[in-house]
Structure formats: C-alpha cells, structure tokens
Amino acid sequence: MQKLVFAYPGDIDTPTGGYGYDRRIIAGLQALGWQVELLPLGPGFPFPSAETLDDVRRKLEDLPSETCLVVDGLAYGVLAEAAEAVSRRMTLIALVHHPLCQENGLGSDNAEDLLASERQALSFARHVIVTSAATATQVEELFTIPKEQITVILPGNERQEPVLRQPSETLKLLAVGTVVPRKGYDLLFEALKELSTHQWQLDIVGGIDVDPKCYLSLLVQVDACGFADCITFHGAISPDELSGFYRRADVFVLASRYEGYGMAYTEALAHGLPVIGSGGGAVRDTLPEEAAIYCGTENVGLLREALELMMSDRVKRSTMAEAARVAALKLPSWEDAATRFADVLKVAKT
CATH class of the missing domain: 3.40.50.2000 (Glycogen Phosphorylase B;)
Structure with missing residues (x-):
C-alpha cells in the first residue's frame, strides 16, 4: 500500500477553494488505495507565531525517514528551515495554489519576505504541484524552479443535473x-x-x-x-x-x-x-x-x-x-485529478 503524509495549515474543513482541493485530492488518493495520514500544522499561516513554527519543526522531525510528505503551500512557503532539514531524508512535495507573495493587501516588506522565504523553501522540494498553468509559470519565474520539477494538476469538477431557471424580473x-x-x-x-x-x-x-x-x-x-x-x-x-x-x-x-x-x-x-x-x-x-x-x-x-x-x-x-x-462536460473530474496526483507522487518517490 502506498503511504503519504499530507501536512496542512489551519482547519482542513475550511470552506475555501484551496482547502476544498486538498480534501478532494486526499479522498481521491484514498479511493485509489493510498494510506493518507493527515498532519495539521497549526494556525496563523502564512504568518505563524514562533511557537507554531517550533511545533511544526518537531512534528516534521518526528516523521520516519523515507516518508512521502506533501505540504500545502499556504504553510510550505514559510517553512524553509524545516523543509531543508526533512528534504535530506524524505520525498518532499510542495502543493502551491498560488504564490504567497502575490496576495493582495500585503505591505512591500511582507511581500519581499514571503518571496524570499518561498523561493528558499521551494528549492528543497523534490517536486512542485500547482493548480493552473498560470501558477506554474509564476513558480518557474518567481522562484527559479526548473520547469521539469513542476506539474499542473487542475482541480476536478462534479457533473451537475441541468437546472431549469424560471424567468424573473429580478x-x-x-x-x-x-x-x-x-x-x-x-x-x-x-x-x-x-x-x-x-x-x-x-x-x-x-x-x-x-x-x-x-x-x-x-x-x-x-x-x-x-x-x-x-x-x-x-x-x-x-x-x-x-x-x-x-x-x-x-x-x-x-x-x-x-x-x-x-x-x-x-x-x-x-x-x-x-x-x-x-x-x-x-x-x-x-x-x-x-x-x-x-x-x-x-x-x-x-x-x-x-x-x-x-x-x-x-x-x-x-x-x-x-x-x-x-x-x-470537458472539465477534468476529481478522479482524474487524484490519479494524476498519485502518478506524480510515484515518480517523485523513485
């Protein structure tokens, strides 16, 4: 049985697109026979407290060698030190929904700090999975990650029954x-x-x-x-x-x-x-x-x-x-996305 540790910040049940992607991929991998261990990393990302960072380091250090570890990008981008340490003995995969430094509303100092931190952290990843071609281009250009180390896995979609909408004045x-x-x-x-x-x-x-x-x-x-x-x-x-x-x-x-x-x-x-x-x-x-x-x-x-x-x-x-x-009808399914995700993990582990 293939095994995976999936590390994530905050609450994985949070109803956002990023967490929704994580949940559907995890469920898809489990359906494919993967044993997925969930590893919560704590609150406050991408600006966690020093205590949270210390706790994350301990959690990652306690993982067995040869672990296949996927870390959600909301946390990964600020875990350069921990990433460097575990990359020596694990298969480390970063899942980047979008670069942290591109978030609107950041001050210039925060944006520059996140850019530097994420560039350093991603340099230790065996592979980077992104959710769109546009994000792949950003990861390649912003963080100088080789194109061959990046894979685009689009979110899946669920087929819906047709809706008959009644005309309305509003x-x-x-x-x-x-x-x-x-x-x-x-x-x-x-x-x-x-x-x-x-x-x-x-x-x-x-x-x-x-x-x-x-x-x-x-x-x-x-x-x-x-x-x-x-x-x-x-x-x-x-x-x-x-x-x-x-x-x-x-x-x-x-x-x-x-x-x-x-x-x-x-x-x-x-x-x-x-x-x-x-x-x-x-x-x-x-x-x-x-x-x-x-x-x-x-x-x-x-x-x-x-x-x-x-x-x-x-x-x-x-x-x-x-x-x-x-x-x-032309959009990929979540089963398609999970299968591609599994294929990337298998190759990265070899």
Missing part, C-alpha cells in the same frame, strides 16, 4: 469567495453602483472572518451605495448549501484581482451559469469565451458593461448558460 447574481481584498468585492460594488435602473440581487457566499477590516469596509461601501436591500453576505456555508445557491442564481460574477485557478468559476459553469470574471491569466485560461465574459483585472468599466448586458439581454444569458453546460 436578476439573481452570485459571488463565491472568502471576503478578502483579493476577491475584489469593492470593485464589484463600484461596477453595480450605476446599474440602479435594473432589478438585481447579489448573494455573496464566503467566510467573513479572515479579514474583518475588509468586511467592515465593504459593509460601509454597501451602505454608502444604498445597496442594503440588494446585497447579502451569507458567510461560509456547507457544500450542500452552496450548491443550492448556484442552482438558484442566474449569473455568477467574481471581480477577483488574482486567482491561482478559481474553482468557483468552474463550479458555476458546472451548474449552467453564465460567468463574469476577472483575476489574471489563470482565470482567463479557465473561462470559455462562449459561456463567460472575462473583464481583465481591476477594470470596473468592463465589469459594469458585462453586468448590464446580463441584466438586459435574457437571450444572451440563455445562450451563455447552455454554453456553460457544454463547457463543463
């Missing part, structure tokens, strides 16, 4: 993502500000506790724009509840400043939703032209135009919804 918009500056909710609100002649409702699903300052700022913006009756923050919810939101929505929109991949976009496509999105190369590569409108990055004007089109053209929405269903 367009139901859905945005899914943790409430942090990177998700661009402020940009979305700005784009919606001049569309008051249309009837719309925006539901936002995603944790509100990660960055309380950002959440409070958005509440102020909602009030200033007069959107109190139009926008609802639902916080973090279960996967079953989330599927219900996708099925009740008419259009998916997310104004991200950056995404390592953007699982919410493909989940929206799987539910037959037209998509309005932004967030750099990974998002642009993910969104099919027939089913989505890509709005670049931080382009409020394009966001507004796309939203107005969806609000005013029911035929266009219907056409894009059908294209979304077709595009979703």
Whole structure:
C-alpha cells in the first residue's frame, strides 16, 4: 500500500477553494488505495507565531525517514528551515495554489519576505504541484524552479443535473469567495453602483472572518451605495448549501484581482451559469469565451458593461448558460485529478 503524509495549515474543513482541493485530492488518493495520514500544522499561516513554527519543526522531525510528505503551500512557503532539514531524508512535495507573495493587501516588506522565504523553501522540494498553468509559470519565474520539477494538476469538477431557471424580473447574481481584498468585492460594488435602473440581487457566499477590516469596509461601501436591500453576505456555508445557491442564481460574477485557478468559476459553469470574471491569466485560461465574459483585472468599466448586458439581454444569458453546460462536460473530474496526483507522487518517490 502506498503511504503519504499530507501536512496542512489551519482547519482542513475550511470552506475555501484551496482547502476544498486538498480534501478532494486526499479522498481521491484514498479511493485509489493510498494510506493518507493527515498532519495539521497549526494556525496563523502564512504568518505563524514562533511557537507554531517550533511545533511544526518537531512534528516534521518526528516523521520516519523515507516518508512521502506533501505540504500545502499556504504553510510550505514559510517553512524553509524545516523543509531543508526533512528534504535530506524524505520525498518532499510542495502543493502551491498560488504564490504567497502575490496576495493582495500585503505591505512591500511582507511581500519581499514571503518571496524570499518561498523561493528558499521551494528549492528543497523534490517536486512542485500547482493548480493552473498560470501558477506554474509564476513558480518557474518567481522562484527559479526548473520547469521539469513542476506539474499542473487542475482541480476536478462534479457533473451537475441541468437546472431549469424560471424567468424573473429580478436578476439573481452570485459571488463565491472568502471576503478578502483579493476577491475584489469593492470593485464589484463600484461596477453595480450605476446599474440602479435594473432589478438585481447579489448573494455573496464566503467566510467573513479572515479579514474583518475588509468586511467592515465593504459593509460601509454597501451602505454608502444604498445597496442594503440588494446585497447579502451569507458567510461560509456547507457544500450542500452552496450548491443550492448556484442552482438558484442566474449569473455568477467574481471581480477577483488574482486567482491561482478559481474553482468557483468552474463550479458555476458546472451548474449552467453564465460567468463574469476577472483575476489574471489563470482565470482567463479557465473561462470559455462562449459561456463567460472575462473583464481583465481591476477594470470596473468592463465589469459594469458585462453586468448590464446580463441584466438586459435574457437571450444572451440563455445562450451563455447552455454554453456553460457544454463547457463543463470537458472539465477534468476529481478522479482524474487524484490519479494524476498519485502518478506524480510515484515518480517523485523513485
């Protein structure tokens, strides 16, 4: 039986795309016969306390030699010292969802520190798994990791039953993502500000506790724009509840400043939703032209135009919804992703 230790920061049940990827890969590996030991690394990443770092070093040092160890990138990028130590006697794999130094809202000092730390840590990895081609390019260029040491394993997708959406005078918009500056909710609100002649409702699903300052700022913006009756923050919810939101929505929109991949976009496509999105190369590569409108990055004007089109053209929405269903059928499954992950681990161990 193949064995693996999967190390992760925080709570693996956190309802975000990154943790969701981890959970599905772990479940897929187990279904393939792998014995997966979960190793929690503690809270506070990517800025853990000294006590947490000391505890992580002890946990990793206690692992047997020849262990196959996968470490989630949210923690891995700040574990250079520990990575160097264990890399001498283990197969060390880094799973990078997106570079830590690319997170929005970092001060220049923090960004530079994370860049240096992640570059050093990744130099000790036997192999690096990333979740998009765009992230692979960033890892290669930012951290000088050879292309042959990087493998792209796209997130999987679940097939969904077709949804028959009833016409309504109020367009139901859905945005899914943790409430942090990177998700661009402020940009979305700005784009919606001049569309008051249309009837719309925006539901936002995603944790509100990660960055309380950002959440409070958005509440102020909602009030200033007069959107109190139009926008609802639902916080973090279960996967079953989330599927219900996708099925009740008419259009998916997310104004991200950056995404390592953007699982919410493909989940929206799987539910037959037209998509309005932004967030750099990974998002642009993910969104099919027939089913989505890509709005670049931080382009409020394009966001507004796309939203107005969806609000005013029911035929266009219907056409894009059908294209979304077709595009979703071409997306990889989680079984595909887990099989590829297993293949990378087997090769890395040899």
